Amino acid sequence: MKNIGVIGGGSWGTALSILLSNNKHNVDVWIRDKVQAKQVEKTRKNDKYLSDVLIPEQIGVTDDLEKVIYNKDLLVLAVPSHAVRQTLNNCKNLIMKDQVLVNVAKGIENDTLLRVSQIIDEILPQNQFAVLSGPSHAEEVAKNMPTTVVSASEDKKTAKYIQDIFMSTYFRVYTNPDVIGVELGGALKNVIALGAGISDGLGYGDNTKAALMTRGIIEISRLGAKMGADMSTFAGLAGIGDLIVTCTSMHSRNRRAGILIGQGKTLDEAVELVGMVVEGIKTTMSTYNLAKKYNVKMPITKEIYQVLYEGKDVNNSVVNLMLRDKKHELEDIAKNR
Structure with missing residues (x-):
């Protein structure tokens, strides 16, 4: 059992929060919009993204970045790729060097043409990092439909660490060193x-x-x-x-x-x-x-x-x-x- 913070409460962040909770991990998810966070916490539904999926009561929902980061083993970056740099700059002083980061957004930064792993290496070079990617619609993962993805990291142990945490009977994870x-x-x-x-x-x-x-x-x-x-x-x-x-x-x-x-x-x-x-x-x-x-x-x-x-x-x-x-x-x- 791990303590996990999911930074980003869109469709993918929500689906992965449910997956990780089903895997018996302690999960908190950060939603930037305070009103939306309160609504999701109250109704246990993310009407904007996954309106037909119930969010388990044990998943914490907050608009407080410090709360979602504090005392976590793993941080899941689930904000859009163009928001990664700003989000990490906002919370880099809260993130400890022993916390593992996994990015699940897919994009290339416009101004710098950097991949997300390169942005993370600029801002948090001391942290171990992996990327989780593959054919995986949030709408299907949230409903426990069989899905297969890849955990990629230059560090083999980190790739396997993410594999172990996310793997389930309906979510199969392979490893790959090619970030x-x-x-x-x-x-x-x-x-x-x-x-x-x-x-x-x-x-x-x-x-x-x-x-x-x-x-x-x-x-x-x-x-x-x-x-x-x-x-x-x-x-x-x-x-x-x-x-x-x-x-x-x-x-x-x-x-x-x-x-x-x-x-x-x-x-x-x-x-x-x-x-x-x-x-x-x-x-x-x-x-x-x-x-x-x-x-x-x-x-x-x-x-x-x-x-x-x-x-x-x-x-x-x-x-x-x-x-x-x-x-x-x-x-x-x-x-x-």
């Missing part, structure tokens, strides 16, 4: 999911989506190779596994936002209608800039960036992708033959 690959796979699949949603919104079918997903994982792998990731990671749960679930499910905020954009809604209208953080929007900008930084060709990402940030017509983007210069499917292999 770079796991973080990139988790973040960049949201960009491709926006594209898959746009395709759906335009009325295209399974052929189109299969093409986007397959070529999308090629783009992700290509950038990952330049950034030092292990290529095998992208063939696993944090790569193709997470890409599949995010591009095909209506639980996916990124796909839902993409559908609305494909149907003619503006970016702001789509975000408002989804009603929750759509990580892929900010990550599209970060990925586009990473592709330029590392000189990597990412045509799908480029087109999605131009649709979101330059007002490009989505129909023109489809034509551009279809009429690009003719290529060998496996370009790197072809170059060596």
